[in-house]
Amino acid sequence: xxxxxxxxxxxxxxxxxxxxxxxxxxxxxxxxxxxxxxxxxxxxxxxxxxxxxxxxxxxxxxxxxxxxxxxxxxxxxxxxxxxxxxxxxxxxxxxxxxxxxxxxxxxxxxxxxxxxxxxxxxxxxxxxxxxxxxxxxxxxxxxxxxxxxxxxxxxxxxxxxxxxxxxxxxxxxxxxxxxxxxxxxxxxxxxxxxxxxxxxxxxxxxxxxxxxxxxxxxxxxxxxxxxxxxxxxxxxxxxxxxxxxxxxxxxxxxxxxxxxxxxxxxxxxxxxxxxxxxxxxxxxxxxxxxxxxxxxxxxxxxxxxxxxxxxxxxxxxxxxxxxxxxxxxxxxxxxxxxxxxxxxxxxxxxxxxxxxxxxxxxxxxxxxxxxxxxxxxxxxxxxxxxxxxxxxxxxxxxxxxxxxxxxxxxxxxxxxxxxxxxxxxxxx
Ligand SMILES: [Zn+2]
Ligand SMILES: [Zn+2]
Numbered sequence: 001x002x003x004x005x006x007x008x009x010x011x012x013x014x015x016x017x018x019x020x021x022x023x024x025x026x027x028x029x030x031x032x033x034x035x036x037x038x039x040x041x042x043x044x045x046x047x048x049x050x051x052x053x054x055x056x057x058x059x060x061x062x063x064x065x066x067x068x069x070x071x072x073x074x075x076x077x078x079x080x081x082x083x084x085x086x087x088x089x090x091x092x093x094x095x096x097x098x099x100x101x102x103x104x105x106x107x108x109x110x111x112x113x114x115x116x117x118x119x120x121x122x123x124x125x126x127x128x129x130x131x132x133x134x135x136x137x138x139x140x141x142x143x144x145x146x147x148x149x150x151x152x153x154x155x156x157x158x159x160x161x162x163x164x165x166x167x168x169x170x171x172x173x174x175x176x177x178x179x180x181x182x183x184x185x186x187x188x189x190x191x192x193x194x195x196x197x198x199x200x201x202x203x204x205x206x207x208x209x210x211x212x213x214x215x216x217x218x219x220x221x222x223x224x225x226x227x228x229x230x231x232x233x234x235x236x237x238x239x240x241x242x243x244x245x246x247x248x249x250x251x252x253x254x255x256x257x258x259x260x261x262x263x264x265x266x267x268x269x270x271x272x273x274x275x276x277x278x279x280x281x282x283x284x285x286x287x288x289x290x291x292x293x294x295x296x297x298x299x300x301x302x303x304x305x306x307x308x309x310x311x312x313x314x315x316x317x318x319x320x321x322x323x324x325x326x327x328x329x330x331x332x333x334x335x336x337x338x339x340x341x342x343x344x345x346x347x348x349x350x351x352x353x354x355x356x357x358x359x360x361x362x363x364x365x366x367x368x369x370x371x372x373x374x375x376x377x378x379x380x381x382x383x384x385x386x387x388x389x390x391x392x393x394x395x396x397x398x399x400x401x402x403x404x405x406x407x408x409x410x411x412x413x414x415x416x417x418x419x420x421x422x423x424x425x426x427x428x
Contacts (some may be wrong), residue, residue, distance in 0.1 A: 008114070008122030015327075022321040023311055024107060027127045034146040036105040036129045041085040043109065044068075047077040053084035053293055055259050057200055064112040078111035082128045083286075083302055084293075090132055091295035098296050101133040121308060128283075130302035135287060137234050140265045140301050141241030147269065147281055147303065148247045155319035156280065156310065157273040162252035163242075164223065165235040166284065168263045171228035176202055178221050186216045204258040222253040234264050261288030265301065271313055280309040326356075327377030329419055330396070333360040333369045335385035343384050346394060349412035355419055374399060380419060398423045 005011055012020055028038070051061050066078040079085055086106055090096035095104070107127040114120055129146065131139050148161060167175060183190065183198040183205055190198070190205070191213050197205045206217055227235060242249055255266050266284035270277050283303025290298040314320045330350060334343040343359055350357040358376055363369040373381040383395045388406075394415070397404045403425050409415055 006122070008116035010121055010123075015323075018323055018327075019315075019320050020307070020311060022323060023314065024125070024127065024307060026321050027305060027307070027310075028105070028107060030146060030150040031105040031127070031129050033150070034103070034129070034142070036103040039086060039089060039104045039106050041079070041082065041089060041106055041108075043111075044076050044078050045085055045088065047075040049084050049088055049293070050077055050080060053087065053289065054081065058258070060112060064114055066111050066113060080112045081110055082106045082108075082126055082304060083130065083289075086128070086130055086302075087132075087289055087293050087295070087300070091290065091293060096132050096290045096295050096298045096300075098298055099133070100298075101131070103129070103131050105129040125307035126304045127307060128302060128304035130300055132290070132300045133298055134301070135285075135299040137237035137265070138241055140238045140267075140285060141245065143283065143301055143303060144242060144267055145245050145247060147305065149245070155317065156269070156271055156313045157317040159269055159271045159273075159280070159313075161242075161247065161249040161267060161269055162255050163238070163249050163265060163267045164252050164255040165227060165231060165264055166257055166262050166266050167223055167227050167231045168287070169260070171226055171231050172223070172260075175221070175223050175226040178226065179203070179205075182220055183216075189213070189216045201258045203256045206254040206256050207258075217254060220253075223256070224251065224253065231264060238265050257284055261286050261292045263287040263299075267303070273313055273316055274309075278309060279306070280313060281305040326379040328358050328373075329355045329378070330357045330380045330382050331360050331369075331373035331376060331378040332357060332382045332384065332394075333363070333366075333373070335366075335383055338386070339384040339389050342389055346382070346384070346409055346415075349409070350416055350419075353412050353416035355416045370399075380423075 047065065047067055050065060054060050060080050065080055068076055070076050086104060087096065090102065090104070095102045105128060108125065109123050110126050111123055113122055116122065129143065131143060144161070166172065180198060180202045183194070183202060187195060187198070189212070191208065191210045194205045194208050194213055206220060208217060224235060255268055257266055262284055264285040264287065268279050268282040270279050281303060283301070285299070285301040287299040289300060290296065311320070332343045332346055334340045340361070347357050347359055358378070360369045360372050363372055370381060378399060380396050380398055383397070388394055392409055393406050394409050395404065395406050401423065403423055405426060407415055407418055
């Protein structure tokens with residue numbers, strides 16, 4: 001019997017797993033420096049929470065959720081995204097309250113049963129940041145700047161920021177009618193999905209990627225031309241704020257969110273570097289979501305970064321964060337039985353002094369011990385035999401240069417300091 005990982009999921013092996021962790025750490029630090037504090041959320045929730053927050057008639061809820069039953073028969077789902085859980089938790093723990101401002105971030109795996117393809121996994125990772133309790137356009141600007149200025153554009157190849165306005169409950173219904181009129185007039189030129197969505201969710205029609213639909217959709221009326229004065233002013237202030245920050249963007253009239261609680265600003269970072277245009281981060285304002293999920297009248301704006309996409313793009317550009325130093329500093333190899341306790345003592349004292357060290361115990365041939373040290377990414381190998389044991393020393397060889405020295409193992413600070421310094425031959 002041979003076990004394999006389920007289709008669409010991926011084991012992350014070293015050294016890639018280390019780079020992945022460094023990238024996650026970098027994003028975490030970027031959010032932290034912008035004042036976001038971490039919230040740890042469960043990997044599963046009531047399925048109904050996602051149906052209500054993401055929308056019954058979306059692909060995610062209709063086809064892509066991993067559903068299962070709890071022992072009591074309740075319907076549960078692995079989380080397909082983070083915002084729904086975050087808002088649920090913020091309401092439950094009274095972080096989403098009128099007059100209170102909260103900046104929260106989350107990070108971790110999400111689950112969607114999609115058709116596996118390059119850069120799209122069924123268990124994937126997102127990091128998201130949300131500002132609850134502000135309707136100020138400068139918070140939209142600050143959130144966008146957090147990604148554009150630090151984690152993003154300068155190091156993601158061919159990255160562009162797209163923005164649009166979704167309007168508000170005052171002005172969007174009017175636009176929706178105008179759009180539906182237009183789509184119905186061009187009914188014959190649209191695909192099956194577009195025709196269906198014209199009736200169920202007309203804004204989503206603008207999302208269609210089918211080539212034959214493009215001429216009609218390109219000429220569709222623009223939402224930003226039908227904004228009420230308040231939405232117009234919000235959008236203008238976001239655009240001016242981004243210009244003031246020197247962040248370039250394109251207004252994309254077809255960047256839409258299909259659900260009513262998305263309001264005002266919508267934004268997305270895309271890159272063409274992986275072939276077809278792909279979105280690596282996206283966000284927007286959702287002034288109606290907290291109320292929609294049973295909370296108070298608390299506005300919000302947030303974004304999520306797709307960590308696998310970001311990883312692929314940064315790998316392509318050679319801009320992944322680099323690990324400083326070797327995986328293992330010193331590999332310690334006892335040459336005889338009697339030196340084993342001595343090897344354990346040295347490992348413990350080096351680790352206590354901040355040096356990463358491994359023991360090579362299972363190799364009886366010196367050549368094999370050297371090979372293993374190299375495979376483990378060690379900078380040095382330390383050999384312990386009868387002489388070393390009787391004199392309280394260790395014979396250390398720098399694997400890259402072959403330079404060898406005999407060093408005392410006491411005091412341990414002396415040895416760890418010597419291992420951190422440039423390794424040059426002793427003067428003769
Ligand atoms: Zn409006
Ligand atoms: Zn279409």
